[in-house]
Amino acid sequence: MSSSAEDPRYRTKVYLDTYLASSNLTDDDGLLNVKFIVCFDDPDYPVSRMFLDKFVDLVFSVGEPARTALLDYFGSIYGYEEKVPITFYAIDKEGITADKLKWKAEAELRRIVETYPVGSGSWRALEKGQGNDLKVESIIIRSTKWILRYKRNTA
Amino acid sequence: MKYKLAVAVTLFLVVLTVPATQISWNSESNMVMSTVEINKTFGRRNYGNGDINNLLTDQKGVCKFTLPEKGEIEKLTIYGHFPYSGPAPPKIKGVIYSDSAGSPSTLLAVTEELSVSYSAVRLIDLPFASRITLEAGDYWLGIHHEEGAGGPPYYFYFCRMAVTHSLAIATDDYTDGPETSFGAITWANTEMCIYATYYITKTVGNMVTGHTVVNVLNSRAIRWQEKLCFAAGRIWVVYVENTRVLLTSSADDGVTWTTPEDLGCNITENLGEAIQIVANEDGTNRIHLLSTKVMQYRSGIANSDGTVTWTAAWTTVWLIGGNVQDGYMALDSEGYPYITQSFGGSIPTSVPYVNKSTTKNGVWTTASGYPQALAGVGYTNTFIVALSNRRMYAFYFSAPGALKGKLWSGWSWSAEETVSTSLIIQQYADGLESYSRGVVVDENDSIHVVFLEYGGPPYNNRGPFSYDVVYMKRGYLTGWEAERTIVADIPFKSACPAVALNEGFVRIFWLNDPINYIAYKRIDSEGYLGRTVYLVDETTDTFDNTYNYGYDGVLNPFAKLIGDKFGMVWMTKTSTPGTYAIKFGLQNFSYEYDTVDTREFEALKRSFRKKNNDASLDVTRLALSLGDRDATSGQYVLEYSIETVEMILIDKDHQRQALELGYLVQLDAIGYTSDVVRVYDRIQDGVGRTWLVKAVTPMFLGNVFKFYVCNLKEIVLYVE
Numbered sequence: 054m055s056s057s058a059e060d061p062r063y064r065t066k067v068y069l070d071t072y073l074a075s076s077n078l079t080d081d082d083g084l085l086n087v088k089f090i091v092c093f094d095d096p097d098y099p100v101s102r103m104f105l106d107k108f109v110d111l112v113f114s115v116g117e118p119a120r121t122a123l124l125d126y127f128g129s130i131y132g133y134e135e136k137v138p139i140t141f142y143a144i145d146k147e148g149i150t151a152d153k154l155k156w157k158a159e160a161e162l163r164r165i166v167e168t169y170p171v172g173s174g175s176w177r178a179l180e181k182g183q184g185n186d187l188k189v190e191s192i193i194i195r196s197t198k199w200i201l202r203y204k205r206n207t208a
Numbered sequence: 209m210k211y212k213l214a215v216a217v218t219l220f221l222v223v224l225t226v227p228a229t230q231i232s233w234n235s236e237s238n239m240v241m242s243t244v245e246i247n248k249t250f251g252r253r254n255y256g257n258g259d260i261n262n263l264l265t266d267q268k269g270v271c272k273f274t275l276p277e278k279g280e281i282e283k284l285t286i287y288g289h290f291p292y293s294g295p296a297p298p299k300i301k302g303v304i305y306s307d308s309a310g311s312p313s314t315l316l317a318v319t320e321e322l323s324v325s326y327s328a329v330r331l332i333d334l335p336f337a338s339r340i341t342l343e344a345g346d347y348w349l350g351i352h353h354e355e356g357a358g359g360p361p362y363y364f365y366f367c368r369m370a371v372t373h374s375l376a377i378a379t380d381d382y383t384d385g386p387e388t389s390f391g392a393i394t395w396a397n398t399e400m401c402i403y404a405t406y407y408i409t410k411t412v413g414n415m416v417t418g419h420t421v422v423n424v425l426n427s428r429a430i431r432w433q434e435k436l437c438f439a440a441g442r443i444w445v446v447y448v449e450n451t452r453v454l455l456t457s458s459a460d461d462g463v464t465w466t467t468p469e470d471l472g473c474n475i476t477e478n479l480g481e482a483i484q485i486v487a488n489e490d491g492t493n494r495i496h497l498l499s500t501k502v503m504q505y506r507s508g509i510a511n512s513d514g515t516v517t518w519t520a521a522w523t524t525v526w527l528i529g530g531n532v533q534d535g536y537m538a539l540d541s542e543g544y545p546y547i548t549q550s551f552g553g554s555i556p557t558s559v560p561y562v563n564k565s566t567t568k569n570g571v572w573t574t575a576s577g578y579p580q581a582l583a584g585v586g587y588t589n590t591f592i593v594a595l596s597n598r599r600m601y602a603f604y605f606s607a608p609g610a611l612k613g614k615l616w617s618g619w620s621w622s623a624e625e626t627v628s629t630s631l632i633i634q635q636y637a638d639g640l641e642s643y644s645r646g647v648v649v650d651e652n653d654s655i656h657v658v659f660l661e662y663g664g665p666p667y668n669n670r671g672p673f674s675y676d677v678v679y680m681k682r683g684y685l686t687g688w689e690a691e692r693t694i695v696a697d698i699p700f701k702s703a704c705p706a707v708a709l710n711e712g713f714v715r716i717f718w719l720n721d722p723i724n725y726i727a728y729k730r731i732d733s734e735g736y737l738g739r740t741v742y743l744v745d746e747t748t749d750t751f752d753n754t755y756n757y758g759y760d761g762v763l764n765p766f767a768k769l770i771g772d773k774f775g776m777v778w779m780t781k782t783s784t785p786g787t788y789a790i791k792f793g794l795q796n797f798s799y800e801y802d803t804v805d806t807r808e809f810e811a812l813k814r815s816f817r818k819k820n821n822d823a824s825l826d827v828t829r830l831a832l833s834l835g836d837r838d839a840t841s842g843q844y845v846l847e848y849s850i851e852t853v854e855m856i857l858i859d860k861d862h863q864r865q866a867l868e869l870g871y872l873v874q875l876d877a878i879g880y881t882s883d884v885v886r887v888y889d890r891i892q893d894g895v896g897r898t899w900l901v902k903a904v905t906p907m908f909l910g911n912v913f914k915f916y917v918c919n920l921k922e923i924v925l926y927v928e
Contacts, residue, residue, distance in 0.1 A: 066842055080739070082277045082344065088736045092842030098832060098888050106834050107844060108732050115842075148739050 061118040065137045066091050072165040080148045112142040132206045140198040151195035175203035250275050251403025253674050263353040269377045270312050270350030271400045277344050279406030283335040287401040299323050299354045302334035303386050307346035312376050312390040354382035374399040416744050418791030419462045424449045427752045427788045431480035431761030432643040437487035438770045439510035446485040453483045457514045462792040466514045473499045481534040488543050500535035507570035519570025531555045536591040540598045543568040548590035560587040560604035588640040595653040607634035607642035608662035633662040635758035646706040646765035653684035658705040677705045677718050701759035708767035719763050724750050749780035809882045809915040816856045825854045830890035853883035879918040898923045
């Protein structure tokens with residue numbers, strides 16, 4: 054198994070890339086699919102550069118997970134519970150209201166977790182979602198942060 | 209010198225003092241935004257292969273269509289006719305019903321009544337007394353019908369057959385108007401050719417205002433091949449008027465133009481496709497002209513005063529007999545001219561040929577073994593484009609027909625490639641001709657083609673037609689990709705698509721959807737198609753959409769990169785009937801300020817250098833750009849390009865100097881520059897320190913850009 058496959062962020066990114074449906078992530082009038090990407094948190098560039106330089110409309114950003122070891126009756130570790138933060142970002146553009154797109158993204162995230170709870174051998178559930186809007190002077194980057202929780206074995 | 213806008217936004221810090229109109233989150237982020245009213249349609253504009261049908265007395269029939277956005281409905285338009293003359297023609301009214309669970313429900317609007325006298329097949333407008341506002345959603349559009357006083361026959365409408373449960377019919381006494389509730393429905397499996405015209409208020413970018421190059425009597429003076437080029441610091445436009453070839457130029461971005469010069473070429477027709485101009489892009493300022501029917505060639509050196517020093521007189525480069533089609537010229541990567549041409553004993557038996565010159569000094573010298581046939585008989589249209597390393601790509605087709613092509617590798621021609629599966633439309637039936645195609649090649653030798661798709665004839669060859677703008681790309685190693693429809697159902701054959709490239713975007717232009725606008729969409733490097741941007745508003749002068757040896761030629765399909773702006777030429781009517789204007793427009797798609805004054809910054813530089821023993825202000829800018837995405841992280845790979853810029857760089861230890869200039873060193877250092885710097889660029893100074901640009905603030909006085917103030921954070925552990 055490659056190291057990247059063991060990375061909970063990578064597992065989650067693959068999960069999102071596999072199931073996110075572009076047809077559910079559209080602009081305000083539903084005529085065009087927005088351009089979205091799934092990536093790890095904390096790139097070496099501002100999120101705004103993705104919006105401006107790469108004309109991305111929606112970013113699903115996968116953060117560093119929190120891990121808790123799961124112990125059996127004898128105190129041996131049989132698995133881990135991992136909580137992976139997923140944050141999505143959008144900004145207002147012509148034809149795209151970021152707040153609307155943020156809710157579409159959230160609905161889509163809920164849909165795939167409800168429809169495909171089993172991914173990569175893990176049972177996934179959304180634990181907590183919280184608004185995470187960033188106000189940058191007069192510009193608001195709409196954002197919501199969710200925690201995706203799942204358990205995995207020690208393999 | 210031009211200064212580029214560095215949009216200074218990070219997730220954590222932003223300092224923006226740019227006037228609000230200069231920053232937007234539009235798809236074109238530099239554009240000044242304004243609001244205009246634009247007319248659009250929803251419903252069935254495309255008749256397709258269908259049949260004729262009619263309603264009986266006191267019947268109404270409606271079909272469901274989707275209004276994609278909130279709009280003000282002005283009128284319904286139905287395609288049909290009353291084919292018989294008589295004293296008492298039938299009456300119809302347009303109706304709109306709401307939708308409830310897939311069926312017509314409640315009456316929303318009724319148009320004014322139309323008494324349909326004998327008429328040929330045509331589009332018939334049914335206007336509302338005043339506009340009605342509808343939200344986005346499903347609506348049922350149709351007509352309420354009464355036969356004439358003398359009894360049948362009826363008003364006939366055209367429809368598309370075999371659309372299951374499409375037409376809802378109900379009985380409703382005509383005399384007291386349509387009932388509020390639609391009533392009991394009888395379904396029919398046809399769909400009316402009916403659509404609604406509605407208006408939206410649209411926020412648009414800074415639309416180009418075209419400058420008139422010259423007024424002419426010929427509405428197709430710039431049709432088909434390139435009529436625009438850039439050489440010797442001037443913009444050059446060639447056109448046809450009164451069977452003469454005329455040349456004019458502008459040195460002020462197209463605002464004013466020289467008196468047109470008759471180039472003395474003896475052409476025989478009064479249409480723009482008789483002439484083409486191309487320019488070398490090697491700094492020699494050489495321009496080339498091809499008279500495409502009589503195959504005369506002339507070349508010269510363009511001068512900055514608007515004159516041309518011709519190398520030789522017009523020379524017939526190719527003696528062709530029989531039926532000659534419209535030729536096309538392109539220069540290869542080293543400046544050698546190629547010509548494609550199709551001709552034969554008759555138009556349907558035309559054969560596409562390619563010819564080339566072994567000289568590029570303005571005198572044509574036909575290469576050994578040329579001209580060569582590209583294919584067999586049956587291809588009336590040709591064009592050719594240059595790739596790198598002397599490679600070329602030649603296209604040929606017969607309209608309507610699929611595009612075919614061959615690659616010249618530099619030493620041999622490839623086997624024939626099938627470019628498109630869709631058929632390109634026919635504009636001029638007698639010549640099996642089409643002018644609705646544009647082509648451009650990018651730096652990776654990918655070829656980008658647009659054309660107007662021929663959707664096939666409507667029933668009994670009666671309209672209305674509608675057309676799609678189709679885009680195709682050929683990767684040099686990967687071949688032709690699948691067709692992509694950029695715009696569908698344009699109601700005018702004169703949509704005239706064009707394609708151009710800059711800054712990694714493919715921009716595809718068209719006109720007349722909405723009518724009397726030039727609009728475009730762009731495709732980014734990752735293949736994403738953007739929204740429609742309305743670029744040119746010609747609703748005042750309007751386009752000429754009438755037949756003139758083909759429904760085309762209003763927009764020349766070759767948008768040209770002039771400096772870092774796009775130039776294009778198009779034609780409109782004028783206030784004098786029968787006269788037309790050739791217009792030129794220049795659009796800036798980059799981050800550029802219109803008004804710049806660096807005098808204050810120059811004074812700052814002098815003051816700083818005076819205090820610091822004439823120290824150099826040169827620093828190295830590592831300009832950040834985002835490359836491809838990393839397969840694992842999904843993040844964009846950082847790429848840096850290196851350039852030297854001038855910057856007054858003051859670190860915190862020397863804050864007093866900054867304060868003298870009126871600013872506080874907020875982080876580790878502050879930098880002043882009039883060159884382009886963007887957030888997350890890196891700056892390397894002359895003593896080995898590397899700084900991260902955390903924020904960039906463009907400083908303005910009014911709307912005049914003066915300089916940037918950069919907040920810098922030192923990268924202590926910087927590793928090359």
